Amino acid sequence: MAERRKPLRAIEAPFAVLGPSGVAIRTRIKGLTPEDDEVLRRVGAHMGSLASKDLRRRCMDGLEHSTSTWAERKRALTGESSSRWAGSITKATHDQWALARRAQLAHIHSLEAGIRTIAHRLSLPAGEKGSKRAPGGYRTRQEWFQKTRRLHLLGDRLAAERADREAGRVHVVRGGKKPARNRHNLKAVQLTEAEWRQRWEASRWFLQADGESGKRFGNETVRVTPDGQVSIKLPAPLAHLANSNHGRYVLAGSVQFHHRGAEWADRAVLNRAVAYRINLDVTRGRWYLTASWTIPPVPTVPLAQARRGGLVGVDTNADHLAAWRLDGHGNPVGEPRRFAYDLSGTASHRDAQVRHALTQLLHWAQQHNLTIAIEDLDFSAEKTREKHGRRKRFRKLISGMPVAKLRARLVSMAAELGISIIAVDPAYTSMWGAQHWQKPLTSTTRKTTRHDAASIAIGRRALGHRIRRRTAPPPAHQSDGQRHRTTQAGHDARGREGTRPCIPGQRTRSDCAGCGAKAGDQCAQHRSGHATEHVQLMLSL
Template sequence: MKLLATYQTRIDDKGCYPFLEACGEYFGRLERKLYVDYHIKGSQVKELKRRYIAEHGITARQFNSLMGDLTARLASVRENLRWRERDLLGRIESVEQAIKKKEKEREKLLKSLAKLVPRSEEWQKKVDRLKKVKFVLHQKKRRLRNLRHKLEAVRRDLESGRYPVCFGGRKLFKAQHNLEANGFRDHAEWLRAWREARSGNFLVLGSKDEACGNQTCTYTKDNTLRVRVPERLRAGFGRWVLIESVRFPYGQEHLDRAKRPVCVVRGRKIYRPVTYRFVRRKGAWYLFATVERDDPAPSTSRWNGAVGVDLNDGFLQVGEVDRSGNPVGEFEIPVPMRDRTRGQIAAALGEAIKEVVLYAKEKGKPVAIEDLDFTAKKRGLRESNSRYARMLSGFAYRKFRAMVESCCSREGVELLKPEGKHVDPFATSVIGQLKFMARYGLSPHGAAACVIARRGLGFGLERAPEVSVLRLPSRGRASRRGYWRRVCESLKRGPGFGLRVDVLYADRF
């Protein structure tokens, strides 16, 4: 299986830094000019390519790099606007529901006040509560108005087809209006930071029909990076700039493989395309290389069973089943998520996922995960209680899913996808508790992980138990899925999670 992977390294040869600074400033200025000509004025790409090559002294490959970077940036802005539209619609819906709830509470309080004796103690409590409800209602309506104004602005940008792009970042641009609060002594210091942000990276596009996958930036066999200098900068740097001793702490073997041709077609050598991006961070330049990664074929088999992974608030629960779907074990891996930065969460999650995948590889079993999406629920965090909001905000399920897919591909472990997608998350926790938890001595989350593993192997929806101490509703003529949905709703009205677990365990004895 082939996937694109990006590896990074720091460039220790500081003798090339002046050249990289000049390239960043030059290509950054050309990209901003290209944004105006292509996106705002609507000029054709072929016409722009001829003009830029003639006027600015760049090669066709360098123009393609600029164009590719710009189109990717515009596509990202467009997708972000669409996401913001969906997000604002969800937030507006949540606020409208909260307003309706508060309005009902206000009407209820007004009716109860009419029945009470004025100036009495109970009457005063109701009045105080009514004041709070009216205040909250007023603030919710203000927020609803602001959200609708933001939605109108987003839709205007989408309809116009001209997407605003702030090269250098909006946050830094706005910092000039409050210099001291943002750590700048004067406007000149801010201007230097602004120019550095606008010239802090540039892209060098690769191609399969070029030597070592990139003729503009060639990574040679002696680990030297040979960069072609734009014509306008050759007076100061020459035709080529050599950056010596460039090694990648991770992925060096994949980049070494890209130095050799994959095959020869009609006398022409075909390489793996390698795309490089130079990025400046805190005064140092870093090199990012994107190349195809050759991953081994899956070495696991469904005949051995499967390993299910359940992501929870603060830990991963792993459940293992045999090929018949019978649970055979479980274990927990702590993953601290609360009060952590995104980088810290990603690091902890990556280590936990690697441990799970290596365990599955050792057992020769494929891995199964749920197809969850908390995007819609996160839109209503402001209207949720604090505990629920903290739990949801810590969930990085999209990152978790991407990490599992990448790690499984790298280690040669099959990731189960029944019907072309990840496991259906419908009622996994409830089914695990009622069917497998007490019977096999599993934890509630471990039982849910075993249900995930069973579904990954293709097992259908389990039959609900006929007798339970929790007094489940009668099935009647409902379908199996419909009945489980009724069971989930009835359990929400019953005892809490901890008490339910205790009752189910006690029922086994």
């Protein structure tokens, strides 16, 4: 009996990706004295303790949070710092609590997906093979028994998470859960207790202030002048450390922004809002300043305009970006391009590799004035061990692909160059691309990979075409009597195969103007026995 095929899921329409809404630049604070370092440490530790207390109160409020409780928390913080410091702390607390709620919901969805997968596999006999679309049963009775226990474990976790969500409880670790766990396994991370303590305390400090439009240089709490002088409004308990008027401490060090420095200076001179964050890199022993501000949303180019002239289809992989240029009809042009990157090593190395690959891709697209089409990938539900089982290498592969970070960086970098980004549904692009495009585009001099074919499928979907190369011939006959056989172009496109309309003027690929009246009649050539000749013979009789 033939296997019953699973129906294809609905494919979402492509859409133009919105541009970035903010800017952040970072630089080092140079020339700090030991006194400056001590003041920054004391202010960060004091404000960090207040932020921890405020986060605890916010978590205790849960779903009972209101504007009155917010105002009460802010008043309590103002006495130990200042009104602006209190506003920055409460805002950061709300953002952190909201992030924890989103992560909690994602965890619930992950648990639900794992339970569904285990329940399905437990319902099948042991040893039954699966298909491409559904997993089979477990291999042995022992594995089946272990999964029954795991099903109960996941069910208990899911019940606890649902209860926490209904009650508004979240679990947050200021400084990060991973550094907190490293305290119990210092040998694995190659740290001493003193080194771990320094990193842990630095990660819990709070030295950030929101910008205010109309205030001097855009920020009253952390003020940076256009010439790079940095000063901080000290909290009330540390006001005795001030070395300037109005309880401010002016650092001996200075900053200089090389990237977007002119844009930042313009905002500072015009007293437009700029938010600042100061943090310590314990490994290097350096202090850094991050400036950020919002920008007007970049106008989204209409989809029809973005498609005009073709685009570049990009397939995201674990070690490279596969790209192929397509014209307006969805036909591949030129040779495929691959932009490699290495995701091993430190986070800074991985980030640099991704930036370099994206820079090459964007410069290539800018050279031909083309839009970029990329998949709207999300592996949040694809990394569970319940779905992929023993395929640990594959799970590690998809877990290591920075799809969200890569897309966010691509959008921000493309906005600077004026390049539009189109996101498409990733469903079946690799499978259908290999089915319809890999073999026809493979020759003795070019080996087309599955990823290259997927980039064509992505580009064609972004253009609004079907992925397959041609439709089936008409059911009655194999001519153009009913409709054209290809779906790549409209009836009035000159680049399509078949009959072209009669266009006055110079024509390079056909007869002169006015001679195309019978261009569509393939029988109207100078052949003996043509119908036109028969008519002339009858008139001559």
